[in-house]
Amino acid sequence: MSNYSILLKPVYSQTVSTPEGLKLPGNWSLSWHQVETFKALQDPNIEVIFNTAMTGDGKSLAAFLSAMNNRTYTLAMYPTNELVRDQEKQVQGYKAQFQPKYDPQIHRLTAAILEDYVDTGKLPSKLEGLDNISTLYEILLTNPDLFHYIHNFYYLRGKIDNPDRLFRRIDERYKLFIYDEFHIFSSPQIASVINTILLIKNTANDPKKFLFLSATPNKLLQGFLEKAGITPKIINPVDVGAYKFDGDTENQGWRQISQPINLTFPQSLEPNLRSSYEWLEENAEKVILKFFQDYPNSKGAIILNSIAAVKKLLPKFKAIFEPRWQVRENTGLTGETEKRNSVAEADLLLGTSTIDVGVDFKINFLVFEAADAGNFIQRFGRIGRHEGFETYQAYALIPNFLVARLFEEQSHPLQENETYDRITFTNAIRNSWIDRNEFERYPKRWGGIQSAYIYSKLQGNPHMKEKYPDVAKKFGTDIQKALEISIKQMNGQVYRCQSEEKTEIIDEARSFRGSSQLDCAIYDLTNPDDPEVDRFKMYNLPGILSNFIFELWDKESFMEKAKKTGVTTKRFEKALCYLKLKDFREVREDWHFYYPGNIRELAKTSKVQVLKDLEICQPHGYGIQQISDAVSRRKLVCFISDRDRNYLRATLRLPMHFQLYPVTNEPENRGSWYSIAFGQDALLLETLTWHWKPKDDEGWIC
Template sequence: MSENYTINLKAVYSQTVSTLGVKLPDDWSLSWHQRETLEALRDPNIDVVFNTAMTGDGKSLAAFLLAMVDGVSTMATYPTNELARDQQKQVQNYKDKFQPEKDPQIYRLNAAILEDFIETNKLPSKQSGLTNLSNQAEILLTNPDIFYYIHDFRYLRRFKKDGKTKGENANKLFSKIDDNYKLFIFDEFHVFSSAQVASIFNAILLIKHTVPGKKFLFLSATPDDLLLDFCDKSGLNYKPIEPAKKEKYCFSVNGTQWRQISQPITLFFPKTLEPNLSSSYDWLIENSESVILKFFQDYPGSKGAIILNSIAAVKKLVKHFKGIFKPLDLEVRENTGLTGETEKAESVEKADLLIGTSTIDVGVDFRINFLVFEGADAGNFIQRLGRIGRHKDFHPHPYHAYALIPKFIVQRLFEINSSPFQDNETYDRVTFTEAIRSSYPFVNEFKQYPKRWGAIQSACVHQELRRLTHQYPEAEKNFKEAIEAALDVNIWHKYNQINQCLEEKKKKVIDEARSFRGSSQLDCAIYDDTNPEEPENERFKTYNLPGILSNFKFEWVDRKEFIQQAEKSRVTTTRFQEALCCLKLTGYREVREDWRFYYPEDINDIAKSGKVQVLKNLEIRQPQGSGINKISDAVSGRGLVCFISDCDRAYLRAKLGLPIHFQAYSLADKYSSDDKKSPPYTIAFGKSALMLETLLWFRKPKNDEGWIC
């Protein structure tokens, strides 16, 4: 009996069309969706375009055609630095091929690059750096965080006097940036939650009502229903480009007007993986030679990737696979959130086997014919499988992928009466994708978050527009009407919510609501000694405390000493200013450390209140290691935005469908710390705290003051 179920996925072909007079490089043609996207972006009556073409079908070209053929200035945002780096090379390739008349300058920007640019050019502020860079770059590739913070009035010189905000006008930066760019692109936006959808929507409406005439393009294999709904209700004109619904894909050779975008793939599903943290790692160790190494031996010249959820698992596997691949003169590289910039930049190109985490599963254009991946949820599964089969370089070698998913999902796919797959059968990608989506457990989308907390951002934007009525006479009114219609809120009620938080000395809660991905209040400054091949200046990083406690061995480092070492290595240290503490990572744990948060008093009343808190005196309990007491003191002394539930973490994850990386952890108090069972409470931090509160707040009567922040 086979240890795997196996299915075959058909090749995918995308329909090509005439080019409508667009001058293309020799031997190039446009897919249907690329032409439709270009037409929609040229249409003065359309504000927002959604392109849902399949992975590998050239959404990037669709996005940058306007820049290449019409010279339209473009700001493109990407959720990961790795994807932005990959796209910079892609856009430069388009420029080389199209040879646009205006010779657009292409820059890539993230927080670290901005800091270095400011220091190198002796600029006084981030505002100056952003203005300088946008003035120089007709095509700017950045992240949605920077885009959002520009439109949340960060980077301005502000101060409080007599209870009023003084200093630079809110439009000093965003109007300059928005004047410079005509098109704003949001790539792989489906990876973000409703909190980020609300943030970007607020920014789009600000631009719409202050600097009109801009275009917004969202690229995603799955359109965000929440954002579509907001566009509908707010009066934004939008157009979806949906080639699958328009039958612009086929799955066999069907004439000359079809371009192959995906190779046939053989997909294996191991049958016996348990739903625990170690099952994928154990499978990879057990099959490292009999399956993985054997594939490379049988098919010389192959390239492969392993994409996992755990950095610690990657670290251990890199060492293991280097040992067994070295005799074949094959190179094993890593790419994770802890990998230095030099290694990240080289790893995708140079690795025969690349082992990484989510830094490489979002949109990066791999040339591989072998893939092993974990699928945390349906979207994650489809995203990661999309890394293989994008290029025909490996023929006549096969394309093999192994999906490391829990056996209860495998059983749904193959073993129940209504299961969508049969072993050794062949399926097309559309049928396959629908089956995967229907077989995975529910994952919460936090659809009430924009109404509860996203509208806090809206109120702050509205307040700034009230101060800018001379520059934008109708903006305040139009923005208010659009937001209230889209989010189903009363903007004045949001002002009251803000004021109540301020009265209760919970400004940090408002700051958290206005952050994009969260305030990183548990991030530590680290010196990473786990990869001796990294350049010295790239070993200074930041990483979240729970991940460190679970997976790494570490030592405490004095903050002053850490900063001095970083400066000696010519590292810009501003990003370490808000770090919880400074640590040196010395190795990784073979087994995840069992630890928990601890509150030294009775936590029950706080848990029952159902409020987001700014809580001090939390401690860390159980892990034994150098510096643990000092880490606990650092946590205890910091007021942390959190939400506490009187349900244990496993129950909440199952009942509420919390995402795999949701920041919720076990919590014990003075009455439960000695209990041998799991701690009875759950604590969520930062943005996750607001999201968890949202799930429960909307179930409570609105006259229950305990549930109103």
Template sequence: MTVKLSILPVYSEVHPDSKHQIGSVRLLKHQVETLAAFNDPNIDVIFNVAMTGDGKSLAAYLPAFQKQKNIIAMYPTNELVQDQHRALPRYEQDLQIRLPRYGTMYSDKITQLMRENDNKARLEEARKLLERNGILLTNPDLIHLMMSHQYGWDHQRKELPVTIGAYFDYFLFDEFHIFGVPQVISVMNMLGYLNVNYHDKPADRKKFVFLSATPSKLMNDLLESGGLRYKKIEGNYLSTEQQGYRCILQPCELELHEVSQEAPTEMWVLEHLQDILSFFKQHPQSKAAILVYSVATARRLYACLKEYFKPHNITVGENTGLTHPDERRASFEKHVLVGTSTVDIGVDFRINYLIFEAYNAGSFLQRFGRLGRHTGYSIYHAHALLPRFVLERLILKLGTLGEIERKTFNEAIREAFPVEAEFKSYTQLWGVVQAAQVLAELQSQSKKDANEAFTGALSSQYDLFYGAQTQPVMTKALKKYWAIRNKQPEILAELSSFRGLSPLSCGVWDTDNHLQTYDLFFLLTNTEFEVLSAAEFMQEVKRQGLEERDYKDQLLYLKIIKYVPERQQLILGLPFAVADYAARLHTVQVLDNFFVREPSFTGRDQVNRVLKTKSLTCILSDMGRKELKQRLNLPTMFPIQRLQDKTGAEYAVAFGQEALLLDSLLFWRKTKGDQAMFL
């Protein structure tokens, strides 16, 4: 089943007043509106939801460029941090402005500065970056640690939040739509902290700018409950050329194809290699991208395409979480890039031919939005690979329309994909404990300074966010926090991190001789490897001149022999009958003694000896993986593993932050006697 559509170009409205210009660049309407919202004392939070390619980044930087406001700009990947940092000189040149000192801040950068300055204190190097840069690009993980008093030791933890508030006027969160409920809660805690700290200093109140798709209902509700005022800003678009409008997206030919488990994306691409080659022969200057979800699929496709296209002088690059950073950067210069989600939220690059799979509306729009952003090609062509039911819904919605406006098409995509679980109960079950962690850190410092008043005010702010007017929640949340901290600190560690921990992270010596870290479960299902000693691995780290700190304390150290052609089945085990402990179902807990039942491989005993010692935050269910995902509308890529207990009985298990999210959906399924019942 295939549908062919012609997606019309997109023109964005330029602001009608010619005075809104920087250098030779006339500002778009939504960019001017973003700056006006920033200048409005009655607005705290700004959501710019303009289309991909419509200059949202410039809109967000306007207060820094025109008003000399200091900004912390947060990006979801360090690669994007570096890319945006490289773009700043271009702003200076194009806009004919002079920027203040600007820089980047992330773990490797701090380590590098420590080495250069012979300084053993990470906090000191971080503080210098905060104090010396008017524009500082970083990631939200690091700012979360600082603002929640988790960066540094003892009394030092309170210093960086003060520094951040004193030196910066506003905060930018880019690509925020990719984050889930736990990250929304972490950011709301940060907003609440800064709102309380500057509540009585209106001239110094902080502003927050989010660049994303439509903000989640959860965030809107929390902002309204907490008394923070927000404004959503959209672009104004046409599909035909008209005076006062600027073209931001080129017209595209789009083909929608069906894929399934029996005929997956990888098979489709391999069956259409000749078509891809024909496109390059007809359009010799073309650049292409093939975007999939699985790192293993991307690696296999990369190897196959590289070999297939080599005689035709068509170069192929790989861009995945396992690709070395140097090769990821080089992949953007190849004729064909094969990548995963690292490209979805990665740097901007030029293509006119795109093949991609999509399991949800957000991913579809993100990937399809990569095409048509750059001029210079005679044709822009895309192939989208979708489940049959999504394709059928699109046909019902769009009929056999030949031409369609991008905005109409985007709306159809949002309606065609199923609505995924929103984890609404997470806020009350676990989000309040994330907030309680900040309060507990402040309370522990109250003995050393006089911040009781601030702690009380912040607790009241969090009550507004997460409770009801007549029902404060933070007192109870603090009790829960201390109970978890005393009895199950592993759960608290998951709650306190921005994106969750990686307790099963392994040191990996890859087939291309590069060293990195990656998740054990992926390696078990997609590679053959040998287990190394920590000493052997660290010797290679030293030989390659890498930072030892980045590879310490990994679960295992593995040398990959090869990537397997087909994904292997993973089944975990527990050495007891889960049915004998029925109360352990559908509740978050910390368990050890997990081991690998399947696949069978050389070195499995070595892996299991280590894995059994690891205490892991998890949740068990007597529903199968497929049933869980269908009943609860879980995202397709939500990580749930198969598990068999001592008796061979089948269960599903999720770990880490996903266990906490799943818990928020399973509260209605309680256990009575030896039977689970639905309430």
């Protein structure tokens, strides 16, 4: 048997009567969780709300009911720009249907949009841009990165501006702050959110609401809030029986939110980078094309972990499917125009994580990889959200040992050809997967750096002391309880880094998702249909070295061409280097980092370092020496381990996209390997391995 298949029952969500004072369009009815969320947002005793309704059950509507009915100025944050774009359409749709009397203005804001706004308006800085935008729009859709930097005193003009110059304006205007799909983030972002919530709590004139929307809530975040004395309101339909899974809908009060889905698990996939790619190559015609031939009105998506895999598969699927069915792409390297159009226009969409988080697909066919249980549930949730198709079919491309746990081992939870409800199935997936590392020590080790910086601004600035009496004491008390840190010890940590001229480490700890130390400016020629303006992008060097054929370009020529095209160039100014991406590699290129110094002693310290003189060793590639020179000149925040990276990944349960690379001080001898992580990943890795003893055998190979 080459596959296991099961059937997932449809899902029905309980609807309830509309609360008094809440107006709905036409014959609408609300699900239980939507009403409970609306009630919680009106309750003055509730600060933080977690809505954990299933994917496809209308959590976004629950979030914006208050804005559509009660003039609640709302700032909503989404982890990807693609989801910001998708939600902008959703919220505009709510406005058209609810027709609120105050006619809220809705705006989408990303880093690129902000740069264009500043450049077009000839404003002196992003400060003025954010200041203007915050006064113009009642509903602002953005990302948590911008929100973090506003509340960590970025964008200010040194001593000219008071620390609350910008965040006060934002916090006074908006009453509800929404964090959507926050489960995809790790402990650094959780620490940031705790710092931000406690800053707002202790400086805002009136109470604010924080709403977290996620089908897979984060226990770490909940724990920190409770330690700070904030008990979140948990709205979970599963706990109150607000879902059912049978097809008897004669009884009123239930709305179908998911169709029945056939789910197939191929058995033969080895746990390596090429297995899914090879399965798709082999089954492109006999499985995927055949499904579209049998059900010609189908819409489908293939969600993979690797941009390179999508790039390589795209022309193969185009050759098979077109012109009858349109095949499109949507990845981190896809131009903005294609991203904007592809979800709506594609019959078969090939994409990566840009489309697996929250985007509302109307599809009945799905093939997907998954990195962990949460990622599996998230991606599987893209299918079956809309009626109108004859059948719904998904293929889960997960490694054979996981399939064995689900179907073959002694305590296996699933049986071939059986039917399951979504809750039983979700629990089976969670219990069969080894959870990824949540880096629980990070907030206490590094997240407190943000806390200490905020505290210093509150305590040491005369304006802040006058405007917010006792705020430093209140914030300090709250954050020390929440993260279980000592502000005094955090200040000592900052002082040591400054005295050792390692301020880059402090900058890394204060960032939201980490800095872009190895990001390159690229002119992308891999998609011939991209408009010229969409070819200018940023992408990380390791991904380029592994997967793309490229050509070195000088900064002056790159910038000149970008300006002539009408592209705002500020984001390219600090790029590591400037490249033309010409094509993708059929086989991943082998390369590694080289450090000419005493790498053994660096690994023994078990500390985050700031290093120069790192080099790149790659057997092929035009311009590799110039790129290596650029890397060697840059001071890089990194952590070096004397363990092989495969050992570290397996032993520490590192997330799939954790950036970990081979490094050696013997460029001609490939038998002696160390591992190196950069930026925020370096800080994360240190929290897991600082207590390890150095290996005695330096020639050890995993």
